[in-house]
Amino acid sequence: MKISVLSVFPDLYKPFLETSLVKRAQENNLVTISLTDFFSCAKPKERIDAPTFGHGAGMLLKPEVVQKAIEGAEKESGQAFKVFFSPQGKKLNQDVLKSIMQKASDKKHIMLVPARYEGMDARVEDFYADELISVGDLVLMGGDIPAMMFLEGFLRLIPGVIGKQESVDHDSFNGPFVDHPEYTEPVTWKGMSVPEVVRSGNHGALQKWRFQSALEKTIFKHFDWLRSCFLTSEQKKMVLSSMPHHYVALLHSNVVLGDQDKVGTTSVTSLDIHDIARSSKTYGIQNFFVVTPLKDQQKIVGTLLGFWQTGYGAEYNKHRHEALKHVHLVSELDEVVEKIYELEGVKPVIIATSARDIKHQEMLTFFDHEIAWKHKRPVLFVFGTGKGLSDEFLAQCDYLLKPVQGFTDFNHLSVRSAVAIILDRWLGNNLKS
Ligand SMILES: C[S@@+](CC[C@H](N)C(=O)[O-])C[C@H]1O[C@@H](n2cnc3c(N)ncnc32)[C@H](O)[C@@H]1O
Numbered sequence: 452m453k454i455s456v457l458s459v460f461p462d463l464y465k466p467f468l469e470t471s472l473v474k475r476a477q478e479n480n481l482v483t484i485s486l487t488d489f490f491s492c493a494k495p496k497e498r499i500d501a502p503t504f505g506h507g508a509g510m511l512l513k514p515e516v517v518q519k520a521i522e523g524a525e526k527e528s529g530q531a532f533k534v535f536f537s538p539q540g541k542k543l544n545q546d547v548l549k550s551i552m553q554k555a556s557d558k559k560h561i562m563l564v565p566a567r568y569e570g571m572d573a574r575v576e577d578f579y580a581d582e583l584i585s586v587g588d589l590v591l592m593g594g595d596i597p598a599m600m601f602l603e604g605f606l607r608l609i610p611g612v613i614g615k616q617e618s619v620d621h622d623s624f625n626g627p628f629v630d631h632p633e634y635t636e637p638v639t640w641k642g643m644s645v646p647e648v649v650r651s652g653n654h655g656a657l658q659k660w661r662f663q664s665a666l667e668k669t670i671f672k673h674f675d676w677l678r679s680c681f682l683t684s685e686q687k688k689m690v691l692s693s694m695p696h697h698y699v700a701l702l703h704s705n706v707v708l709g710d711q712d713k714v715g716t717t718s719v720t721s722l723d724i725h726d727i728a729r730s731s732k733t734y735g736i737q738n739f740f741v742v743t744p745l746k747d748q749q750k751i752v753g754t755l756l757g758f759w760q761t762g763y764g765a766e767y768n769k770h771r772h773e774a775l776k777h778v779h780l781v782s783e784l785d786e787v788v789e790k791i792y793e794l795e796g797v798k799p800v801i802i803a804t805s806a807r808d809i810k811h812q813e814m815l816t817f818f819d820h821e822i823a824w825k826h827k828r829p830v831l832f833v834f835g836t837g838k839g840l841s842d843e844f845l846a847q848c849d850y851l852l853k854p855v856q857g858f859t860d861f862n863h864l865s866v867r868s869a870v871a872i873i874l875d876r877w878l879g880n881n882l883k884s
Pocket residue numbers: 536537538539564565566567568569570571584585586587588589590591592593594595597
């Protein structure tokens with residue numbers, strides 16, 4: 452594989468290319484890396500950059516300088532797969548690296564084009580770039596460090612560059628799970644000891660421990676990665692059994708009513724029970740609690756649940772039965788907490804939800820799993836009916852989740868829709884490929 456790097460500062464690469472595995476990859480003829488200095492593509496004393504059009508003080512690399520550098524490198528090493536670097540590009544990750552490796556392998560020549568100053572003239576990227584890569588949502592002074600970072604990841608994928616192919620296969624982000632923890636001598640360091648199982652010599656137990664550690668680390672620290680991956684049904688079951696259990700409660704008391712914003716109770720809606728039960732089952736919720744203190748409402752819910760849990764409905768529609776089997780009727784939220792305590796031996800972390808953007812001392816966004824899960828306790832999502840959970844109630848909950856919002860000011864979702872959206876945003880397996 453030939454690799455060409457075009458840069459304003461080729462000297463930056465020299466120590467990098469002469470160090471460790473990158474050096475060895477070249478010595479072993481696994482890759483040939485050549486550097487082109489953009490200054491060598493301009494006439495003597497001519498600038499390689501020019502001011503941007505319009506207001507603003509920025510400078511850009513001149514298109515004809517970049518063109519000359521690209522054409523020169525292609526003349527020497529053949530047509531290349533061209534990777535440009537920009538903060539506005541596609542975010543680099545292991546999958547992106549692998550897909551570029553596949554595309555570049557056909558051409559046997561990959562060209563890396565990092566910019567400096569304000570970047571590239573937009574036409575140059577449009578014309579030449581096969582891939583525009585960003586190393587994250589931040590702006591660096593130039594694309595050289597991103598290009599070196601790309602090279603480190605890219606070279607790892609070339610067979611022979613890393614001594615043990617097994618290390619590459621087990622790398623984090625090569626599949627849904629990150630790598631397991633590793634330890635070396637000394638056995639005890641700063642009062643922390645290497646886990647017994649790692650030194651036990653029991654291969655089977657070690658494999659099991661490694662898998663469980665990797666699974667938990669991925670769930671608790673890299674959930675957004677995990678949820679973006681394809682998982683087999685077996686893997687889904689393992690994820691669900693290792694993450695904190697989740698519960699849902701729908702409150703018909705402690706809710707805001709009518710125009711005067713009084714706090715009181717609401718009637719039960721059978722559609723809510725059906726739809727929330729079905730969403731709960733889809734996202735692995737342990738139990739869904741319908742909370743109403745009103746005796747007549749309890750009677751209605753009791754009849755509905757009886758029909759689907761033990762009555763004719765259980766035979767008539769098995770899927771509906773499966774969803775409604777996990778619904779419980781209770782009079783107040785304390786009962787929900789007690790029931791979860793009985794099941795789990797620990798009280799749940801309570802996350803309240805609201806359509807209103809209210810201040811709370813502990814706000815959660817949909818990216819804050821780590822905060823909610825750090826307690827290693829079950830999680831109870833509480834949803835309100837009527838005009839939503841009262842301020843007094845919200846203040847007592849451990850956390851308040853940010854409202855679900857679209858790009859409009861219309862803010863009137865039904866609670867069953869809100870539950871579905873929230874469960875999907877919090878627990879959904881949202882595939883990226
Ligand atoms: C100062 S930056 C230009 C930033 C540009 N004005 C913007 O806001 O999109 C100059 C060059 O550094 C490189 N660069 C900066 N941040 C980067 C990032 N996060 N990922 C990849 N390349 C980056 C790119 O090659 C970019 O053209």
